[in-house]
Amino acid sequence: MASKNGFPPIVGTYNGINYYIRKGKQCQRKAGGGFTSESIKNNPKMQGIRDRNKEMTLCSKFTKKFKDAMFPFFKEIEDGELHQRLMQLFMEIRTYDETLEGKRIAGRGLNCDMGRELLSEFRFTQGPNSWDIFGSGVAFDTNTGVLKASSFDPQRLKFPKGSTHFFINYGVLEYDLKNDSFRFIIAEETLVVAKEDEARELVLEVGEMPKKGSLIFGVVKVQFHQKSSDKFYKSFAKGAVGIGVV
Template identity: 70%
Template sequence: MASGNGFPPIIGTYNGINYYIRNGKQCQRKAGGGFTSESIKNNPKMQGVRDSNQELALCSKFNKNFKDALFPFINDLEDGTLHSRLMKLFMHIKMLDEAPVGKRTVGNGLSCDMGQKLLREFRFTKGPGARDILGPFADLNVKTGILKAVAFDPKRLKFPKGSTHFYLQYGLLEYNLKGNTFRFILNTDALVVAKEDDAKELVLEVLEKPEKRSVVFGVVKVQFYQKLPDRFYKSFAKGAVGIGVV
């Protein structure tokens, strides 16, 4: 309730009433209605807040583990927005879990078809995604880890100015729901592709087979380069790096 009696403003708590200034006016309200660490921890009415905080903490841990697994592919992205964008993605995937609020996890959301679809559609960079890189017909064998793209065509990609080639890397990302752990199996041999290369069937594989009962994704990365007589020079142009999940 605002006061306009001309007396000096009162700020603080007296006899269970909070006195404060809002928009230049004296206001007051009953004390005890705000959020405090004590009330969030113990007040039964704050159970919803505790549940949300618990899910947020688990989502943040999931995000860290995911990025740690994909470190070989994302360590050089220098994108300050990636963490927050992944958090938004994983919070969305977490909501696909049909468990009660407070017990929902990203892992359970990722184990369903829609959760996997959302991860595959996520744009890691401003460069090409999985469909751009591999073409419209890519198939991952989750038992062997072999990825086939029957319509791979370098001419489909938009080469940054000055780029003549790109390096194509492939890895297999496994998620173990029971242990809530990731494993990334990387093929360390990059495929060098020239801008003028013809379309062909592309077969990518890793040295180890994925473990049974894991959720499996293929991950591809392209980095554009310019070839000069002495060597290849990495492009730092916009869209020079692309990552896609299959």
């Protein structure tokens, strides 16, 4: 592309002037006004940017630890955007940490009601979440990890086409704020529920007591199946897997 006088456009910095192309036109401005790695690192006016970058890095590490802990439930989810969506979730949760900006972390944000509520409302998949599965009458004991759903009704759920049953797996997720670490305790038993089963109270528990002093969450996974000739076959339809946190 040539300029109006027939010469090729100038791109770069010469004698303190930045030359660049914008919308096909030759433009210029005084150098030194933009963001550079050096100014972001050292300029006192860029402290806010440095703080946000630091918190984003901490949040990325937190998200990875969360995903690694939840891998037994996440391994069958094919969602290339899950990591980014979790990052957005935990970046929002970290705003409830009352520490000074630059030191806020999602772990402390989870230590308040609003942070936990955001996690419980998060849609991990296109399938049902915890409230879809259990209904409103849910009681979760953070000391024992026992979850009771007084109004559990299989017929409340939307079954993917061809599905006749769903499997329920349950686990307790611990977060140790002091060590910034997760542990996921998974119940050995898988509960099989038929589409026509009647409403009842559902009690879920794991084989060991959660660690005292940790943040404790109940996690449920639903996987829809089709039963044929006394065998169960996983459904791969949209919404066939649901995960929820209580």
